[in-house]
Amino acid sequence: MKKIIYTLLILMIILLIISIYLFRQAMGDSVYLSDKPVNYASEDVGQANGSFASSGKKQRIIVIDAGHGGPDRGASSKSGTLEKDITLAVALKLGPILENDGYKVIYTRTNDVIDWQSEKQDLLRRAGIANDNHADLFVSIHINSTNLKNITGTETYYHEGSSEGQKFARLVQDGILGEVHLKDRGIKTEDYSVLRNVTAPAILTELGYISTPSEEAVLKDPEDQEKFAQGIASGIINYFGD
Numbered sequence: 001m002k003k004i005i006y007t008l009l010i011l012m013i014i015l016l017i018i019s020i021y022l023f024r025q026a027m028g029d030s031v032y033l034s035d036k037p038v039n040y041a042s043e044d045v046g047q048a049n050g051s052f053a054s055s056g057k058k059q060r061i062i063v064i065d066a067g068h069g070g071p072d073r074g075a076s077s078k079s080g081t082l083e084k085d086i087t088l089a090v091a092l093k094l095g096p097i098l099e100n101d102g103y104k105v106i107y108t109r110t111n112d113v114i115d116w117q118s119e120k121q122d123l124l125r126r127a128g129i130a131n132d133n134h135a136d137l138f139v140s141i142h143i144n145s146t147n148l149k150n151i152t153g154t155e156t157y158y159h160e161g162s163s164e165g166q167k168f169a170r171l172v173q174d175g176i177l178g179e180v181h182l183k184d185r186g187i188k189t190e191d192y193s194v195l196r197n198v199t200a201p202a203i204l205t206e207l208g209y210i211s212t213p214s215e216e217a218v219l220k221d222p223e224d225q226e227k228f229a230q231g232i233a234s235g236i237i238n239y240f241g242d
């Protein structure tokens with residue numbers, strides 16, 4: 001009898017050891033599985049160039065370049081309207097539209113103060129801001145001027161050979177013309193420093209002619225400036241198609 005009890009006790013101890021072992025196996029997996037996704041998620045954030053929007057998709061980075069600034073006034077009209085003021089006004093209207101749509105916006109300037117002096121430094125710094133921040137797109141905003149009378153219209157430049165720049169230019173040109181109904185001067189190529197030196201698809205848009213009074217009035221109008229901004233934003237949003 002003693003022998004049977006002894007054998008049963010041994011069996012119970014063996015069963016207990018086996019069940020403890022199986023329980024630890026099961027619990028161990030579940031602990032690791034719950035930890036793993038957290039680790040992977042933080043690794044993904046760390047290795048990406050940009051940050052993540054709350055939806056989880058990579059947040060696109062748009063660099064907005066308000067042309068000219070500081071001592072560089074850009075073009076000016078007979079009545080004293082300055083290109084640098086209009087480009088800044090449109091840039092500051094464009095930024096919030098993009099931010100509301102989930103984009104990360106970086107400006108090359110947000111006021112009339114620039115900390116670079118020569119024209120060469122200026123253009124390289126503007127491109128550098130885009131490249132250093134791993135921009136997904138770069139848009140430079142300008143206003144046209146001419147000595148000829150009654151020249152009007154919007155035109156957008158990209159760097160020759162950049163098919164993505166061409167696509168971006170087309171979409172922004174169409175976006176602007178859809179909001180502000182100026183003459184379509186088309187998309188063009190030019191070897192501008194900012195277009196050549198920015199790694200991301202880059203465009204330079206000339207919204208209209210400050211030298212033609214009727215167009216100067218449009219460019220100065222805050223409501224029309226909002227439309228220019230909306231048009232550029234439409235082009236950017238359509239470029240990504242999301």
Ligand SMILES: [Zn+2]
Pocket residue numbers: 067068074075083142143
């Ligand atoms: Zn300009």
